[in-house]
Amino acid sequence: MEADRWLGLDLRHLVALKAIADEGSFGRAAEKLGYTQSAISQQIATLERIVGLRLIERPGGPRPISLTEAGSILLRHADAIQARLLAAKADMSALEAGDAGRLRVGTFQSVGAKIIPRLLRRFSESHPQVEMVLRESQDESELLEMIERGDLDVTFWTLPVAAGPYETVELLHDPYVLVVPSDSPLAALERAPTLKEIVLHPIIGFNHCSAMDHVESQLSSTGRSPNIVFRSDNNGTVQGLVGAGVGLAVSPKLTVDEDDASVAVIDLHGRIPPRVIGLVWHSDRHRSAAAEAFTESALAVCRELAAEPAAA
Amino acid sequence: MEADRWLGLDLRHLVALKAIADEGSFGRAAEKLGYTQSAISQQIATLERIVGLRLIERPGGPRPISLTEAGSILLRHADAIQARLLAAKADMSALEAGDAGRLRVGTFQSVGAKIIPRLLRRFSESHPQVEMVLRESQDESELLEMIERGDLDVTFWTLPVAAGPYETVELLHDPYVLVVPSDSPLAALERAPTLKEIVLHPIIGFNHCSAMDHVESQLSSTGRSPNIVFRSDNNGTVQGLVGAGVGLAVSPKLTVDEDDASVAVIDLHGRIPPRVIGLVWHSDRHRSAAAEAFTESALAVCRELAAEPAAA
DNA sequence: AGCCAGCGATCAGCTTCCATGATCGCAAAG
DNA sequence: CTTTGCGATCATGGAAGCTGATCGCTGGCT
Numbered sequence: 001m002e003a004d005r006w007l008g009l010d011l012r013h014l015v016a017l018k019a020i021a022d023e024g025s026f027g028r029a030a031e032k033l034g035y036t037q038s039a040i041s042q043q044i045a046t047l048e049r050i051v052g053l054r055l056i057e058r059p060g061g062p063r064p065i066s067l068t069e070a071g072s073i074l075l076r077h078a079d080a081i082q083a084r085l086l087a088a089k090a091d092m093s094a095l096e097a098g099d100a101g102r103l104r105v106g107t108f109q110s111v112g113a114k115i116i117p118r119l120l121r122r123f124s125e126s127h128p129q130v131e132m133v134l135r136e137s138q139d140e141s142e143l144l145e146m147i148e149r150g151d152l153d154v155t156f157w158t159l160p161v162a163a164g165p166y167e168t169v170e171l172l173h174d175p176y177v178l179v180v181p182s183d184s185p186l187a188a189l190e191r192a193p194t195l196k197e198i199v200l201h202p203i204i205g206f207n208h209c210s211a212m213d214h215v216e217s218q219l220s221s222t223g224r225s226p227n228i229v230f231r232s233d234n235n236g237t238v239q240g241l242v243g244a245g246v247g248l249a250v251s252p253k254l255t256v257d258e259d260d261a262s263v264a265v266i267d268l269h270g271r272i273p274p275r276v277i278g279l280v281w282h283s284d285r286h287r288s289a290a291a292e293a294f295t296e297s298a299l300a301v302c303r304e305l306a307a308e309p310a311a312a
Numbered sequence: 313m314e315a316d317r318w319l320g321l322d323l324r325h326l327v328a329l330k331a332i333a334d335e336g337s338f339g340r341a342a343e344k345l346g347y348t349q350s351a352i353s354q355q356i357a358t359l360e361r362i363v364g365l366r367l368i369e370r371p372g373g374p375r376p377i378s379l380t381e382a383g384s385i386l387l388r389h390a391d392a393i394q395a396r397l398l399a400a401k402a403d404m405s406a407l408e409a410g411d412a413g414r415l416r417v418g419t420f421q422s423v424g425a426k427i428i429p430r431l432l433r434r435f436s437e438s439h440p441q442v443e444m445v446l447r448e449s450q451d452e453s454e455l456l457e458m459i460e461r462g463d464l465d466v467t468f469w470t471l472p473v474a475a476g477p478y479e480t481v482e483l484l485h486d487p488y489v490l491v492v493p494s495d496s497p498l499a500a501l502e503r504a505p506t507l508k509e510i511v512l513h514p515i516i517g518f519n520h521c522s523a524m525d526h527v528e529s530q531l532s533s534t535g536r537s538p539n540i541v542f543r544s545d546n547n548g549t550v551q552g553l554v555g556a557g558v559g560l561a562v563s564p565k566l567t568v569d570e571d572d573a574s575v576a577v578i579d580l581h582g583r584i585p586p587r588v589i590g591l592v593w594h595s596d597r598h599r600s601a602a603a604e605a606f607t608e609s610a611l612a613v614c615r616e617l618a619a620e621p622a623a624a
Numbered sequence: 625a626g627c628c629a630g631c632g633a634t635c636a637g638c639t640t641c642c643a644t645g646a647t648c649g650c651a652a653a654g
Numbered sequence: 655c656t657t658t659g660c661g662a663t664c665a666t667g668g669a670a671g672c673t674g675a676t677c678g679c680t681g682g683c684t
Contacts, residue, residue, distance in 0.1 A: 006397065011319065012319065025661090026660075027659085036643065036645075038645075039642075053407060053408055058660085058661060060649085060650055060661075061650050061661090062653080062660060063651075064660095069407065070403075070407045073403050073404075073407070073598045074403070076598070077396055077397070077399065077400035077596070084389055084392050084393050085318065085389070088385075088390075089318055091389070092363045092386065095382050337631070338631075338632060339630085339632085347673095348672070351671075353633060354633095354671075358671095372678085372680060373631070373679050374630050374631060374679090375631085375680075
């Protein structure tokens with residue numbers, strides 16, 4: 001590695017570049033960062049001297065500036081570097097908080113019922129020294145944000161995950177089932193009802209979440225939009241309404257209570273593609289031994305769940 | 313983003329950390345970087361002040377130092393950041409060299425014969441303004457190193473690629489074929505010869521490369537190691553020797569000359585898994601329009617090649 | 625046992641670098 | 655033509671960082 005001028009590169013330079021790109025002018029960038037306009041101007045000057053290329057086009061006068069091609073390419077690298085630094089910072093403060101034995105796990109409503117209790121029991125028995133912090137969110141996307149900010153170590157998620165600095169592992173395929181009143185004619189059918197048949201009935205839905213959106217778009221693909229007469233996030237409420245004959249529900253199998261005699265649960269045999277439940281974590285963050293062990297436990301538990309459909 | 317002490321972090325700090333980890337002592341790291349031991353000591357001190365954690369364990373006296381857990385975690389981030397900086401630097405110097413229209417492509421011997429000429433003609437017709445620089449290497453792994461150093465923009469490669477900062481695209485599956493003298497009894501068989509039958513004969517091989525290693529390990533898996541009587545990297549030589557009855561050859565189909573009447577080419581029907589030819593580029597580097605277009609052209613050409621096995 | 629070699633920490637001093645604040649040049653809008 | 659907003663430039667003061675010397679420590683060598 002030659003001793004070149006790149007060693008003089010400072011993080012402040014990259015931050016300044018980003019601020020200018022965001023704010024659209026040297027002055028506002030300076031204000032945002034708590035510097036003088038002069039300072040920013042000089043920072044960019046030295047940055048341009050370091051890379052040897054003009055990064056920002058200044059047309060002069062009150063006309064707005066713009067990034068050159070080199071500028072926008074460098075900006076992408078700068079973003080990546082800043083993201084990595086944030087990850088490093090999160091790792092460090094996690095360590096500082098004595099996190100050898102703390103694991104913050106994100107979950108959402110519908111994953112909870114069957115997997116979580118079993119997993120928690122298993123994991124806390126095999127790793128009693130790990131303190132688990134469960135964070136359940138109504139708003140799924142919030143979980144990913146927390147992963148990105150370093151507020152969570154790992155989260156459950158329905159795969160695939162959006163593009164981003166994530167690593168994932170697939171835990172299990174959770175098929176959708178139809179929940180109908182136990183005396184419904186649909187329950188007496190030998191075959192699984194088609195989507196067209198289902199969409200003729202009133203539907204009890206969950207509140208909007210990625211799983212529900214998925215179901216509704218599938219139902220809408222029949223050409224007829226489903227008639228959602230009620231929404232609740234509480235599975236007990238949903239099944240109660242179904243049992244009372246208010247409508248049908250399409251639920252992930254893992255969320256339904258199969259012991260409820262007032263309803264019948266009908267396998268849809270893949271008429272709606274199953275949701276895939278997985279774990280997601282930040283690809284840039286350090287992966288603690290506790291997190292690895294948790295992933296292993298989750299995989300084991302889900303393998304068991306998949307192997308005992310008899311309970312269904 | 314709070315104005316925290318992390319903004320005071322300097323690249324030199326991370327470089328120093330890496331140097332210490334590599335060299336095993338402050339003094340040698342200082343020497344390597346052209347500083348005094350004092351400077352390194354102070355740099356690490358401020359770095360530790362910034363992150364708020366002890367990064368290096370100094371047992372005192374002549375005992376060797378070691379990274380703490382925080383230190384090794386931070387080092388991994390530092391490595392990633394340095395790698396990203398190198399990519400940025402490579403992008404900048406490429407741009408500086410006026411690379412809007414230059415594309416440096418790596419190839420190796422056996423990919424050349426069928427794909428390259430056609431691809432070059434096609435691409436230079438559709439993108440006449442792009443100056444192509446072809447770099448053929450005998451030593452395949454050198455190509456990946458050049459990608460990593462930024463000396464190449466994209467290279468052909470036999471997938472899968474080793475772990476690293478790479479992105480890939482699959483171009484085509486190139487099956488292995490058996491080349492025998494045209495009067496060989498093997499050529500008269502109705503079925504493809506088995507590996508056991510092949511390995512009984514003397515073999516003309518290519519010099520060691522990933523493709524040849526692959527073939528040899530497959531042949532050895534019969535329990536009998538192949539008898540390689542000659543090696544050459546020139547396909548004409550290999551086929552000439554086969555035609556003269558010196559031995560058989562197992563070659564990737566794309567490299568053989570099917571018009572050579574002195575030999576017969578026999579499809580192995582997947583008895584040896586085909587090699588997969590793809591393009592590889594650096595995931596951190598900027599991907600120029602020329603590179604994208606080149607990938608598209610390569611895909612198109614390879615789709616055509618796959619669709620006309622009649623020529624075989 | 626005692627000396628020595630090797631290592632990192634520390635300190636004072638000097639140099640270098642960088643942000644500041646004021647000023648200038650420029651071009652579009654009024 | 656003046657005003658206004660923006661970036662460039664310059665001199666200056668202050669902070670940060672490197673140097674060179676010195677100290678304290680510990681394990682191995684004699």
